Amino acid sequence: xxxxxxxxxxxxxxxxxxxxxxxxxxxxxxxxxxxxxxxxxxxxxxxxxxxxxxxxxxxxxxxxxxxxxxxxxxxxxxxxx
Amino acid sequence: xxxxxxxxxxxxxxxxxxxxxxxxxxxxxxxxxxxxxxxxxxxxxxxxxxxxxxxxxxxxxxxxxxxxxxxxxxxxxxxxxxxxxxxxxxxxxxxxxxxxxxxxxxxxxxxxxxxxxxxxxxxxxxxxxxxxxxx
Numbered sequence: 001x002x003x004x005x006x007x008x009x010x011x012x013x014x015x016x017x018x019x020x021x022x023x024x025x026x027x028x029x030x031x032x033x034x035x036x037x038x039x040x041x042x043x044x045x046x047x048x049x050x051x052x053x054x055x056x057x058x059x060x061x062x063x064x065x066x067x068x069x070x071x072x073x074x075x076x077x078x079x080x081x
Numbered sequence: 082x083x084x085x086x087x088x089x090x091x092x093x094x095x096x097x098x099x100x101x102x103x104x105x106x107x108x109x110x111x112x113x114x115x116x117x118x119x120x121x122x123x124x125x126x127x128x129x130x131x132x133x134x135x136x137x138x139x140x141x142x143x144x145x146x147x148x149x150x151x152x153x154x155x156x157x158x159x160x161x162x163x164x165x166x167x168x169x170x171x172x173x174x175x176x177x178x179x180x181x182x183x184x185x186x187x188x189x190x191x192x193x194x195x196x197x198x199x200x201x202x203x204x205x206x207x208x209x210x211x212x213x214x215x216x
Contacts (some may be wrong), residue, residue, distance in 0.1 A: 029187060
C-alpha cells in the first residue's frame with residue numbers, strides 16, 4: 001500500500017521522443033521477462049545458474065528481435081525499391 | 082477423502098489469491114522464498130518503472146480497458162490507482178503512454194504466469210515428501 005501512495009505522486013510523464021533511441025526502452029522489459037520466466041522454470045535456483053540462464057535467455061530474445069528487424073527491413077526495402 | 086480434496090482445492094485458491102495480492106506470495110506459501118523474492122522485486126520494479134515513465138495516467142480504466150485488465154493482474158491495489166485516474170485528470174500521450182502501458186501491463190501478465198505456475202506447483206507437490214515437480 002505504501003508503494004502505491006508513492007506511485008500516486010508520479011503524476012507527470014517523462015519526456016521520451018519518437019526517436020530510434022526510444023527503442024532501447026525494450027531492454028529493461030526484456031530483462032524483466034527473462035528473470036521472471038527463469039524464476040518460474042528453474043527447479044533449483046542458485047545464483048550462478050540463475051544468472052547464466054537469465055543472460056542466455058536475454059541474449060536469445062535480443063538476437064531474435066534483431067534478426068526479425070533485419071528481415072522486416074530487407075522485406076520493406078525489396079517492396080519499396 | 083472428500084475432505085482432503087476440498088482442503089487441497091481451498092489451498093490452491095489461497096495460493097492464487099496470495100499471488101495476486103502480493104506478487105510472489107504464492108511461492109512464499111510453498112516455501113520457495115528465493116523464487117518469491119526474485120518475482121516480487123522484478124514485477125514491482127517493472128510496474129514502478131512503467132508508472133515512472135508514463136505517470137499514473139497510464140492506468141486508465143475508462144479509455145484503455147484491455148490494458149487496465151492486464152495492469153490489475155499485478156495486484157488488486159492497482160484498482161485504487163484506477164479510481165484516482167478515472168476522471169481523466171492525468172492525460173498521457175505519445176511514447177511515454179506506450180512505454181508506460183506496455184511495462185505495467187507486461188508486469189501484470191508476468192504475475193499471471195507466476196500465479197498459474199504457483200498453483201500448478203501447489204497442485205503437483207507431493208506433500209508427504211515435499212517434493213516439487215517442475216514442468
